[in-house]
Amino acid sequence: MSKLWKEFSKGLWKDLPPFKVVLGLCPVLAVTKTADNGFGMGLAVIFVLTMSNVLVSIFRKIIPPKVRIACFIVIAASLVVSVELLMQAFAYPLYQQLGIFVPLIVVNCIILGRAEAFASKNPILLSAVDGLGMGIGFTISLTLLGGIRELFGYGTLFGTRIMPEHYKPFSFMVEAPGAFVCLGLMLSAMNIFTSWQARRKGQAVLDNPGHECRSCGICSR
């Protein structure tokens, strides 16, 4: 049981896909204009990731090692097509919002990364739990990023107006550069938090290079 929990929880913080291992950045940057979009994309990824992990784990003994990447992609692609069809049937507005990024889940490096690094070496139950944890971590990150961008860029959260009436939307956040800036700020915030945590536990922390005047030597102060 504790092993299952360990595999599940590493996707939530230790190996959090977009922020800790910085994988799957394409949807992180592209579909997080609103919290809704991020959440929907995350759900699709949870489904594909868990199922592909299970399938890869089932077939791990019979997949020839030399063509394993192609096999993983075939498995992921079939799952993504089924997700796409399901979305068209039951969540068409979301499908229109996400557009090309639903088919692009196939080449999302989290799917391939978990299949290669975990599912192809571990039994079915562990792989399923691993995929579920990673997917949930991914969904939380996307929803959080989408929520921040939506809150400042449109003044709303999940479509409800949060900001006061005279708030002028900071549209930079929902444009493409806003995604990069927001992701960078969140990564730096995570780094600050991690080093603060390490310092509290008394572990060694990587410090920034020195900024004394003599390390530069340009001016004559």
Add this chain to the structure above:
Amino acid sequence: MKPLSGSPVFTVSVPPHAHCGRTFKQDALGTIIALLPAAAFAVWHYQMPAVRVLALSCFTAVLTETICLYFMKREIEADNYTALLYGLLFGFLIPPAAPWWLVVAGSFISIFMGRMIFGGQGTNPLCVPLVGWAVLTVSWPDLMDFDMTMLASELTYPLSQLKNFGPETLDEYPIKSLLLGFQLGGTGAVQTGAIVLGGIYMLARKIIRPDIPFAFIAGVAATAAIFYFIDPFEYASPEYHLLCGATLFGAFFLATDGPSSPTGHTPMLIYGFIGGVLLVIIRIYGMYPDGVPFAILLANLMTPLIDKIKPGPFGGITSIHVRSRS
């Protein structure tokens, strides 16, 4: 063995050991002095709103720098006038009628996202005030539009006139009135004559090298002349491209920003020329009336590439060595 008191002690430090006495503080102060005539012209044209924008922008910039340095646990050196200079430059770019929160937000973003995030003094890859300007222009285009915000003013914005009504409208702007700043635009950026005075002062004091401004102006003039030669009734003449909008301000003050521009003569010339060419292309084909900030931002992004043009180190490996080794 302990050194005896009074015996000579050798201090070991890293080179360079000889300095010419130039400091950031002096250079920034010189640039601010060079900007003062333009600021005075801005106050003459726009009265109190200009004072308000410039003061608020400078204050926010210095305050942001101080707070950032405090949280970075570094020596608080916000008194070396560089933050003040960037605040002033940012205030020069935005319309005098901008609401206070716009000025504060832009000045904060300039210093925080354009400068302190990369490590403070001397590390900014992009010209600092332009970062804030670009973020504001993407976010609130209606509040950064000179025509929309300055409806009460009698002056007009020549570049939007040029964009909307063609080059014959430029006949309303004699060169002398353009030099005196009788045109709408950024608070201080369009005080062309005063900007030229400041530029000459900076060149004379050797705060900036002449390469970048002159290459920038040459790029603007050459590209505009080519378009003017193709069709004089469709495109404005080179002198209007030089004197309207923030062209000369960009050439003397923004493109020459130290950390974001190349070093070395040839790279500087290439960099300035690229900026000038991009400026005219953005003005003619782009959706924004004035292309100065975006042209300089794009040229800034090319700086690391252009900086690869440099003389080889003395005694370093050359092609002869490589050939003989293989």
